[in-house]
Amino acid sequence: MKSVFLHYVFFWVTLQLIAVPATVLNCCEGDILLLLDSSGSIANYEFSRLSFFATDLLRPFSLGRGHVRVGLLQVGTDPHLEFGLDVHSNQESLQSAMQGIRQLKGDTNTEAALGVARELLTETDVKVPKILLWLTDGVQPGDVDRPMSELKMRGVSVLIVSTVHGNYQVLKRVVTPPLDSHLYSVDIDNIDIITEDLRKAMIEIIRAERLRVVDLTSHSAVLQWRPVLSENSSYYELWYKSVSKPGREIRRTLTGDSSRAELKNLQPDTTYTASLRPESNQAVFNTLTVTFTTFPDVLSPAVVHLSDHGPHQIRVSWGPLQLARVQQYTVEYGAIPSSHVRTVTLPRHKNSTLLTGLEPGTQYLVTVTALQVDGKERAMSVRACTLAEALPALIDLQLEPVKRRDLGVEEMQVKWQASQGGLRGYWIKWETENPHSTTSSMYLPPSSRSTQLTHLAPNSRVCVSPIYSSGRGDGLCCTATTHRDSRQWG
Secondary structure, three states: OHHHHHHHHHHHHHHHHHOOOOOOEOOEOEEEEEEEEOOOOOOHHHHHHHHHHHHHHHOOEOEOOOOEEEEEEEEOOOOEEEEOOOOOOOHHHHHHHHHOOOOOOOOOOHHHHHHHHHHHHHOOOOOOOEEEEEEEOOOOOOOOHHHHHHHHHOOEEEEEEEOOOOOHHHHHHHOOOOHHHHEEEOOHHHHHHHHHHHHHHHHHHHEOOOEEEEEEOOOOEEEEEOOOOOOOOOEEEEEEEEOOOOOOEEEEEEEOOOOEEEEOOOOOOOEEEEEEEEEOOOOOOOOEEEEEEOOOOOOOOOEEEEEOOOOOEEEEEEEOOOOOOEEEEEEEEEEOOOOOOEEEEEEOOOOEEEEEOOOOOOEEEEEEEEEEOOOOEEEEEEEEEOOOOOOOOEEEEEEEEEEEOOOOEEEEEEEEEEOOOOEEEEEEEEEEOOOOOOEEEEEEOOOOOEEEEEOEOOOEEEEEEEEEOOEEOOOEEEEEOOOOOHHHHO
16 A cells, blocks of 8 residues: 555656746856755655655756756765756756656765765855755764854855754754754655745845846946846836936836846946846845946057958958947058058948058058047057068979999989079088088079089988078978999999
8 A cells, every 4th residue: 555655656746847837036046955865764755755845946946057056965875966066957957857866775874975065065166155955854864063064164054854853953053044944844744835935045045136237338337137026017226326426316217027227328437336126016125236437438449450461461450449439440551661651441330451462571550540520530550560472482303313434423413493583593402421421502593403413421312492582482302312332333
């Protein structure tokens, strides 16, 4: 009969888990780690009830970073991390994972599990409120006073749900006050009656009541907050003012579904305070306040950037783009020290142009001028250099051994081809055969197409490079295979 009843319980739990709410609370930001007693002191029925209770408790929350992160750590002979804080980012995934929990049995080693909990909740860069929710029968909790105290000292709120069999004195010592909302001792069959109260207590800890500045310029600021109202029944009161001129306060009324507002026409380099109060007939909310300072006034062009360098072109970009304050831009550029200056005029929505027809390897002075709507001008100049034009490389290189019978030595005939435009000559380098195998080189006029080398070292590298007025072009190298014994030549 008992097995039939347990089967019915699991079937009922499964049906409940299928219905994931379409909309969830967007109220909170924090980490919740469930410390679930999964030892042998917990009956199967109690374990299933605790699991379902935890599932139902978490159902309304939005999950993931920036919202609520949930992890589950089971207590047994050895702690078992069912899933970490960053695993589930939606309710469907969490509900499925909670449905698949299996009891560990074994001893109640809560101390070891608290060591893992400390790492998960405190050894992290995520600066949000943190909750350890301990679900237990309270039987033989172990020496938990010290690890629980360490967690609380590190800012973790300890909340406890225990069955009536628990050691109430121990639980009372380790829970985070106030006891009336953070410690619950309840019969397992009636555990559902504490769901709403416990959830409210958790929300009070992790409620994200923050008014943030998410975008700031010299003349505007964008405020953002976590919505807590609905569109039809409520609204927000927003007001802001300069700290230096407290008498001039600006007020606005925003709809209940708002979550951000842009403040315009602010003064540059000025400190403001902004306040937001949710207004509702159903609840009383705190007034949120933020203080910020606008950026100093920046007129375009404040920065000029060069890119896409080539032998004949350079791209010039500038910023910031100020459509409301600029009529047009003028770009002037000329080679240094030449007095010839070219000009390009651009509309106010353009903040980049490609300068073409430039001379390679040349320095230019580039000036960007903005004509403001009030008739004033602001200019910024930079120096820019085009890249040197790539020099033609050697086209071909060939080595042919030649036998000088009159001298009884071997020579190497070196032949090459190269582009003639701007050519000043050739530079030839090779290794000679002597006691130290030194490197030799020579310069040949541009009319040369070949030369002969003698006394080459075995496997000497022969390299020929074209020389131009602006530098040396890429050359070619070949390995010369010589015959040390001249008798091989007959």
